[in-house]
Each structure stands twice: as C-alpha cells, then as structure tokens.
Amino acid sequence: MTRHRGRGMASINYPIGMNLGGDPSQALVHSNPSGKFTVALSSIDLGQGMKSVTRQICAETLGVPVEDVYVDTADSDTGPHCMGSFASRGTHRVGNAVMAAAREARGVMMEAAAEELEVNAADLETDGRGNIHVKGAPHRSISTKDVAIAAQFKQGKTISGRGIFLVPLSNVDPETGEMSPATCYAHACLVAEVEVDDETGEVAMVRMDSAYELGRALNPRLVEQQLVGGAWMGVSHALYETPEPYYPDPAHGPRDFVEYLMPGPGDICPHDIAVLERPAPDGPFGAKGPGEMCANPVLPAVANAIFNAVGVRIDDLPITPEKVLRAIKAQGGARPQARR
C-alpha cells in the first residue's frame, strides 16, 4: 500500500449573471420620517451576505451611515421583481439596481434639504454621518432626519427611488451560434494537492492555493468566507456528493446525510487565497460576484491532481474510492506522473 501525492490546477472564467430575459432585478429605496432608509428587494440572502453588501451599496450611494439603512427581503409577492439568487448575480445585478434606486432617492433628499436650507441642491453635499451641508460651509447643515421630517410633514414629498438593472438581451446568431451571454466575467485559478491511497482508492485533500479576480471586493471578509466555504462545496462535488451513485437506478440513491456524503470537519486542509481586485466597468462600485465560481475550479483541479498522483484519468463525478481503485487496477497499478 502506498499513498501518492499529486498536484493539479485549473483556471476558470466565470460569467456573472445570465442572459435569459436580460436578467433584470429591481430595487426600491425609501426613507421614513426618522431619516432611516429601507431597501425593498425580492432577492434572497441565503447566508452569502447579499443583505450586507446591498446595505453598503445603498448607504454609500445615499451618503448616509450604513447603520441608517435596513434591507428588507421579506416578501417576493409584494416586493419589486428579482430573477433570484443564483448565477453569482446578487452583488452585480441587485447591487446595480440598489445603486440606481439610491441615486434617485438621494436626488429627492437633496432637493428637500435644499428647500429647507434655501440653497440650490447642486451646492449641497452629504458628510456620510447623517448630515447634509452647503459645500465649503459645513455650519449650514441639516440632518437627514430633519430633512425626512420636513419632506413628510411640510413639503409633502416621499424621499424614495426606483432602480432596475437590465442587460440588453443578446440574441444567438443563427449562422454561427455566436452570442454575448454575459457582460462581466470573473476569473480564478486553483491548485489542489491530494494524497491518493492505491489500496483503498481514497483521496485526501492536502492543501489548496487559489487566486480569484472578482472585481472590487465590496466586503472583503464576506468575499473570504464565500471563497473558503465554497471551495469545500467544490471538494464535495469532486469527491463525495451524488444523488444517484449507481445511475440510472435511483432506487440505490442515498436517502439521508449518513449515505449522502459530504466532507466533515476532519477532511479539511489549509487553503491559501489571494484576491485580486480589478474593478468591473459595469459593476456597482466595480464589483463582480464571488458566488458560484468559488466551487468551480476545485473539481477539475482535484481530477488533475488525482491523475498526477496515480496516473488515472477519471471523468465521471464524484471521484469515489471505487472509481479510483477500479481505474488503478485496470491500468495495472498506480503510475505517478511527474511532479510539477
């Protein structure tokens, strides 16, 4: 019995969002008389951090403290339309919609403040701490709360804004099949190192090293948690998970978490991540989307690492011990490839 080390790499281009129907999302932003803002969305935060990021985008665009913004994703029946939380589209599509809505709401807020201060709205600026003042004359100031109260009870205005982000639909050329399915691409490269046991066929992760280029990281800690966690979903797809291990008979499929395998805490390995920020021209504050792509490069990298370790090329996922062992037997033993 020998354990063979192998290293494999993979690079990916990942399109942000999709082409279908222009992939639109809407956002509505309004203030209440307390001067706090609500962002209404139908987009869902599954724990990936979309509420935090859209809150930051809204606060930055309005020029108010992040504490003054609340993101409400409570109801997709009554909220503005969203295509959904998938295709790494949340930050890019929904973020752009929130930015547009916040920009419109900011315009109304500045007009209302101008009326109270008896100046031209173009001469006003926000300080990011909840106040609006005349440029170059910070003492001529009014709080966003007082502006909201004046708008509501004196001026009869709603401080609100509407936003939508829609990519022009790209049609397929009937002759060539050519199209532009996305306007924004993220990129990644991942190196996986594995250890393959040639007696049991088991594959253990030894370490991962990756680099992600995903536009501007609007919330670096949330980006990091996506990349760290998502890599293990990739490992899980590469080595463990399948609903139909003995396709095509679903009767032999796993029925619970005891049979539907996923990595446990004992299976993890060190993962060093570099984040490269090249702002996207059409992203909110330059952001792309670090969603699904964090799982994708892991699968080919692991498959390549297994080939490097024992010389077997498995092209059917997941790469279970049984498949590895059968392939090693079929080629008459492990054939470690040159280390790169």
Added chain:
Amino acid sequence: MSKIPLQFRHNGRDVAIFVDGGTNLLVALRELIGDMTPKFGCGQGGCGTCSVLIDGELHLSCLTLAETVAGRSVETLDGMKQGPNLHPLQRAFADNFAAQCGYCTPGMLMAAKALLDRNPSPSRDEVVEAISGNICRCTGYEPIVNAILAAAGGRVSA
C-alpha cells in the same frame, strides 16, 4: 396513547409537560416548550443540528426519548447567552464569520460548549473531533474551528 407527565430543568428553569410515549426530546423542546433553537435537520442523528447538553453531556435530541430526561438538566442554545450579552463562543462565531445560512450553528455551538466545559484549552484536533458529528454546508468548517479556538484562547471582541 396516554400522556406521560415529564419534569426536567430546561436552561436552569423547571418545566413540566405531558408527552406521548415515544416523543423525542427535539419535538418536546420545539413543540411543547417552544424552544426553537435546537433545529430539525435529518431526524436520525446524521447532521448534529439538534444537539443539546443533558447534564452537561452532548446528545442528539432527535434520537433521545423525551421521557429519559426526567429530573435531569437540559441545556440548549437558548440558554447560552448571559442576559443581554452573547456567550464568548457566540461572539467568537460572529467575529470569525463562522455562520452563513446558520442552520448548523445551534448544534455547532452546543458541541463547542460541551468541549470547552470539559477542556478549556483544546488542541485543533480536539476541536475538529468535537464537531465531527455536525455537518456544515456553507463555511467549510475552517472558520468554525477558528472561532472555537479563539473562544478557548479568550480572543473575542468585547
């Protein structure tokens, strides 16, 4: 089926309920006591998110008959925070981004508390071992392990 009277301590408070024979502790806690912090994941001991402490020992409440806790002390995540203050483990989970969707978090926190209550300075391997009965889909476990080690080392924000 006749109801069985059942008394036990729930997060330091005496509770008395009537359960059907065969009711598991998870159902008793959630549906009869109203403590929704232990989660229903798989209902057969495969995921760990229903974990609670019984007399300080970690148990899967979905596989525990409710009547077996008569006269004993049951701790759940609901009893973890101290008044308005988060428990250091909860604070460390937040600091270390150890939750995303949050469904595994109650079980992870109870498994971590069971460990630190008996071993305040665990090694990394001991932390991994302690949460090995708990499945997490989002985090890749690394932030959870780091959070537990940070709580053990007193490295938590105020």
